[in-house]
Amino acid sequence: NAGVMQNPRHLVRRRGQEARLRCSPVKGHSHVYWYRQLPEEGLKFMVYLQKENIIDESGMPKERFSAEFPKEGPSILRIQQVVRGDSAAYFCASSPARTGRGETQYFGPGTRLLVL
Amino acid sequence: GENVEQHPSTLSVQEGDSAVIKCTYSDSASNYFPWYKQELGKGPQLIIDIRSNVGEKKDQRIAVTLNKTAKHFSLHITETQPEDSAVYFCAAMNTGNQFYFGTGTSLTVIP
Numbered sequence: 001n002a003g004v005m006q007n008p009r010h011l012v013r014r015r016g017q018e019a020r021l022r023c024s025p026v027k028g029h030s031h032v033y034w035y036r037q038l039p040e041e042g043l044k045f046m047v048y049l050q051k052e053n054i055i056d057e058s059g060m061p062k063e064r065f066s067a068e069f070p071k072e073g074p075s076i077l078r079i080q081q082v083v084r085g086d087s088a089a090y091f092c093a094s095s096p097a098r099t100g101r102g103e104t105q106y107f108g109p110g111t112r113l114l115v116l
Numbered sequence: 117g118e119n120v121e122q123h124p125s126t127l128s129v130q131e132g133d134s135a136v137i138k139c140t141y142s143d144s145a146s147n148y149f150p151w152y153k154q155e156l157g158k159g160p161q162l163i164i165d166i167r168s169n170v171g172e173k174k175d176q177r178i179a180v181t182l183n184k185t186a187k188h189f190s191l192h193i194t195e196t197q198p199e200d201s202a203v204y205f206c207a208a209m210n211t212g213n214q215f216y217f218g219t220g221t222s223l224t225v226i227p
Contacts, residue, residue: 004159033215042122042205042217043160056214091159104150105215107159 003027004094004108005074012114013082021077021111025094032075033105034060034067037089046090049075082115089113118143118210122218129196130226137221139206140188148209149189151180154220155202163204164191196225 003026013019025032030051035043045059049069060067064082069075079086089112093105119142129135139149147168152160166173166180166189173180177196182189193200206218 006159035217040220042219043215045214045216048214058214104148104162104165106162107152109157109159 004092004106006090006092006108006111008111009109010112010114012116014116015083016081019079019082019086019113019115021079021090021092021113023075023077023092023094023108025075025092026096026106029094029096029106031095031097032069033093033095034075034077035091035093037091037110039088043091046077079113082113084115087113087115118146118208118214118216120206120208120216120218122206122221124221125219126222126224128224128226131196131198133196135191135193135196135200135223135225137191137204137206137223138188139190139208139218140186141208141216142187143208143210144184144187145211146208147211149180149182150207150209150215151191152205152207153202154205160205193223196223198225198227201225 005024032049034046037043047060047067048056064080066078089110091110092108095105122139150165153163154160164178164180166182177194179192203220203222205220207215
């Protein structure tokens, strides 16, 4: 996993509650990506962040979902008023520079969200 | 946008045989193609990648080939071992620096 850490690894929420997923990138990496994976499906891009900036959020639903990557601390993916359809594995990846300059993305172990 | 298709969705091989997984992409400007291995309950792990200026790359038992004209790339695993059993994902990076993933291939290596 090249040092990407995510917590919690498993999260259970009831409908209407909030879910907060945290990602600490590889030390020295300043670019973070969030993906969602439904059972037996591939990874779907959600959002790309650099420190204090959202670069691309085209894959993230405009309602209930938000993401941040503050100057200090981990990146946070926040889901408000969760619904059962939000149940999925959420993966964070990091890279030292924007992919395209020769750097790939390294994935964390994921957070498995279950909405009851 | 980019569209990545991956085949087959499941693959079973006898230990020692070779396994081949194929992906096609739609955006001719895509220029980076990584392959990831995902074991149950874990995150995807990069196993090999290839850039558009290269036709083939090999790392021990794993090789990747890229045909830019046909817009397809393949993963080849030789002398398969039980620990190769996992789900494999291909991806293509477009000019927007966004990764598009295939739907995955579940590989089972039968001892």
